[in-house]
Amino acid sequence: MKKSIGGNTILHPHPVVLVATYDKDGKPNMMTAAWAGICCSKPPCVGVSLREATKTYHSIMHSKAFTVNIPSRDFVKQADYAGLVSGSKADKFKVTGLTPVKSEVVNAPYVKELPVALECMLKQSVQIGLHTQFIGEILNVLCDEEVLGPNGLPDIEKLKPLIYATGNMAYYSVGGFVQKAFTIKEYGK
Amino acid sequence: MKKSIGGNTILHPHPVVLVATYDKDGKPNMMTAAWAGICCSKPPCVGVSLREATKTYHSIMHSKAFTVNIPSRDFVKQADYAGLVSGSKADKFKVTGLTPVKSEVVNAPYVKELPVALECMLKQSVQIGLHTQFIGEILNVLCDEEVLGPNGLPDIEKLKPLIYATGNMAYYSVGGFVQKAFTIKEYGK
Numbered sequence: 001m002k003k004s005i006g007g008n009t010i011l012h013p014h015p016v017v018l019v020a021t022y023d024k025d026g027k028p029n030m031m032t033a034a035w036a037g038i039c040c041s042k043p044p045c046v047g048v049s050l051r052e053a054t055k056t057y058h059s060i061m062h063s064k065a066f067t068v069n070i071p072s073r074d075f076v077k078q079a080d081y082a083g084l085v086s087g088s089k090a091d092k093f094k095v096t097g098l099t100p101v102k103s104e105v106v107n108a109p110y111v112k113e114l115p116v117a118l119e120c121m122l123k124q125s126v127q128i129g130l131h132t133q134f135i136g137e138i139l140n141v142l143c144d145e146e147v148l149g150p151n152g153l154p155d156i157e158k159l160k161p162l163i164y165a166t167g168n169m170a171y172y173s174v175g176g177f178v179q180k181a182f183t184i185k186e187y188g189k
Numbered sequence: 190m191k192k193s194i195g196g197n198t199i200l201h202p203h204p205v206v207l208v209a210t211y212d213k214d215g216k217p218n219m220m221t222a223a224w225a226g227i228c229c230s231k232p233p234c235v236g237v238s239l240r241e242a243t244k245t246y247h248s249i250m251h252s253k254a255f256t257v258n259i260p261s262r263d264f265v266k267q268a269d270y271a272g273l274v275s276g277s278k279a280d281k282f283k284v285t286g287l288t289p290v291k292s293e294v295v296n297a298p299y300v301k302e303l304p305v306a307l308e309c310m311l312k313q314s315v316q317i318g319l320h321t322q323f324i325g326e327i328l329n330v331l332c333d334e335e336v337l338g339p340n341g342l343p344d345i346e347k348l349k350p351l352i353y354a355t356g357n358m359a360y361y362s363v364g365g366f367v368q369k370a371f372t373i374k375e376y377g378k
Contacts, residue, residue, distance in 0.1 A: 002299075002306070002331040009227045010305060010330050010343055011235055012259060012350040013202050013363055037226025038198045039238045042319040046200055047236060049228045070201060073367055080373045116199060117191070126315055128324060130231040135317060141199050142191040153356030154199055161201040163352070163363060164370065167342030174202055174352060175364030178265050181353065182273060 016162040018069040021059035028100035028109040032083030034164040044138040049131035055087040065106035068118040115144040205351040207258040210248035217289035217298040221272030223353040233327040238320035244276040254295035257307040304333040
């Protein structure tokens, strides 16, 4: 018997990403978001949902670009801070000591110290409710070589990304390998 | 120095969910998706991106409803299968032995054996590219009592959801607690 808990934003696991932008004056800013996910394979797109109250919302509306940076678990302190404090009140790059680097492909900075950055051009914005979803076409992905696997893509065991757990209001790490995907071609065989 | 790996759908970690629907004849079906994420807090909404080639795409277009079911790691075999085989070729509930139960709030079934189900009414569909994103308003969440924490919300340590890692093409489990969220009110203090 299942228990009803009402409408709620439960979708374990949530990712933890830092969205970096330039404001209209060219000043870099970053904020942490968990309402994010891949939403198309061709072209590759990521959706990030932000409230209009954030500085980043207005920066994306102006610049039409952003980067999505994936912190490893070593950066949990910076990630938590960047989700709590507004860029209109603090220079979050300066406070955390992280470094904004201008992307070569979009009008946005990426975060030098974080292992992976998705360089995104705004493709669509979708007004949903409290949040507006920004759909960015991923023009390029930048990766630290140390997190790449033998196939040239990020290896989750090396990347060690954070997970956000809504119900626990806490960050978790990625655990052990369960099994390869797309292996069971016929069930039970 | 970062390495460019081109545009790619990298956003570790991805969730693993089973989207369940009724087709136009009322037959239940489910499919696994990883291109999914929460996209609004008020109203609570989840976005799930599907290709037009899937049976589920047409079922949602018809019924305007779906459930998003979260498998624990014990259901990795069923989840992998339901992402590989089309509902137009097999009765995936019958083959896996999972049970469709009619939702009391939307015109879609949920998967009885999976610990959490989000009951969603289609709010918007967003044509992006190869994938169309279905934004569902989460009218209710059904949970097995065993996965609830003391605050009445799912506890990720009890739920044990799967993670999909694009680069590894593999499923992972959730690992250890890193730290509470929203605790660092002022950086470094």
